Amino acid sequence: MTVLNAPKIKILCVDDSASIRARLTEIINRRPDMEVVAVASDPIIARELIKLHNPDVLTLDIMMPRMNGLDFLEKLMRLRPMPVVMISSRTQPGSEETRRALELGAHDVIAKPRVGSNTGLEAESANIVNKIRAAAASTSLASQPRKKSAPIRLPAPIRAAAPRRTNGEDLLVIGASTGGTEAIREVLEQLPASSPPVLVVQHMPAGFTRSFAERLNRTSPLWVKEAEQGEPLLQGCAYIAPGDQHLKVERRGSQYFAQLDAGPEVNRHRPSVDVLFHSVAQQAGKRARGALLTGMGKDGAAGLLAMRNSGAFTLAQDEASCIVFGMPREAILRGAASEVAPLEQIADRLAGQASLSRQLRIDSITTARIHRFWPETSARFRAKAAGQLQRGQAAY
Incomplete structure (x- = not known):
């Protein structure tokens, strides 16, 4: 249910196809709780429009002129993180592009129909707007740059024969x-x-x-x-x-x-x-x-x-x-x-x-046994165990 007088979700649609941009705009603007505030034919234009309109959600294609959508997504999530829904013919279930988009931080993906785009998008209209709402609800966060730590690369895993x-x-x-x-x-x-x-x-x-x-x-x-x-x-x-x-x-x-x-x-x-x-x-x-x-x-x-x-x-x-x-x-x-x-x-x-938790349980069992069979030594044992535990916690 739409809350009366609630601000509309602001969407920027980025796609190199004019007909797709028009169709997405029509689908989105039919909903009372959202609106397309701008459209862009490539990421370079989108970058300036983001600064101008501060959208809540971005819909993004992959194959576009001047910059690939995945390259743009990577830069966007590093410098100005915001909810992104990928809408592309390349984001089919199980595809490498879909996996990469989700890795880079896309909130969700929708597979654009390969033929009959207008008809296909209309059939996906409910899915599109629901995923935009979910992306907007995930909250847009401060756009400060992230200090990226260097990934740790390990050699091929050595694992037990079986769990x-x-x-x-x-x-x-x-x-x-x-x-x-x-x-x-x-x-x-x-x-x-x-x-x-x-x-x-x-x-x-x-x-x-x-x-x-x-x-x-x-x-x-x-x-x-x-x-x-x-x-x-x-x-x-x-x-x-x-x-x-x-x-x-x-x-x-x-x-x-x-x-x-x-x-x-x-x-x-x-x-x-x-x-x-x-x-x-x-x-x-x-x-x-x-x-x-x-x-x-x-x-x-x-x-x-x-x-x-x-x-x-x-x-x-x-x-x-x-x-x-x-x-x-x-x-x-x-x-x-x-x-x-x-x-x-x-x-x-x-x-x-x-x-440490496993060692704590071993220590507690040992302490209980000593207390039961050798009460006179239990106080000294507990004091020693407490010292060992304190040193172990400090080491971690």
Whole structure:
């Protein structure tokens, strides 16, 4: 429902076809809550129009004169991040261009019909305006330049022969949106092959998460796959939430299992980071470790706070290393992050805290046994254990 007197969503359409620009303008301007404030035939013109009109959302083609749309998207997300919906004949499901657009930070993609463009666009009109609304709702953030950290390149992964079952120990969870595909890759490449199960939500449409997981599997020490309903979560394996399905965790005895849910969107996303984080807070509590990475909007902030309140260790990516400092910023403002760290330190902090947590449980069991059988020595043991723990925490 449209809110009366609410400001309209301002859209800039960038496409080298005059007929496509006209058709998109007609489709968008029929809606009472949005309007096309300008059109551009190439990115060079678009750059000046962005400064002039400050649009809320950009629709962007790929094949254009003077500058490729993907090259423009990369520059835009680095220097002036804003919600972008790609509308191109090259953004077919599973295509390399689609994968690259989502990696660079496009909010969503729509495949432009190859023939009968006007008729085809009209058939896609509801999809187009809904994705524009979702992009606008993800919030447009400050357009300050981002300090980009150098990516860490690792040799070919060395992983265990096969993942193995856990004994109800730690879970690692990661959530991301705009710019998250490369951030997730960097984190997974740095996690050790012996890591606890890792669950990942990246805002991505249906049809793209399987190839995303396969690509990560080629470079990560972990076994990476798209999550499947009811499968056990194994040590040394990372699970990517399928596009258009929420990912949750269920604990049965000492084993965790993946649960998929096609319920309503949360924060305008399915999969939603909040859904995963809330589930992990309930099922794993202090045995979980979570990181909220780059992205527009606020998805994951409430869930990260629930995790922290349940005793989990929580991280937010810092502003300097984010493509878009939206989701982490919201988490920090809510007090959801135990720590704020640059991207290159996220994996070490997650892995270090997981290792420390396991040692804490070993120490607590040993302390309990000594207290039971040798009460007179328990006080000295606890004092020594406390000193060791303090030194261990300082090392991390």
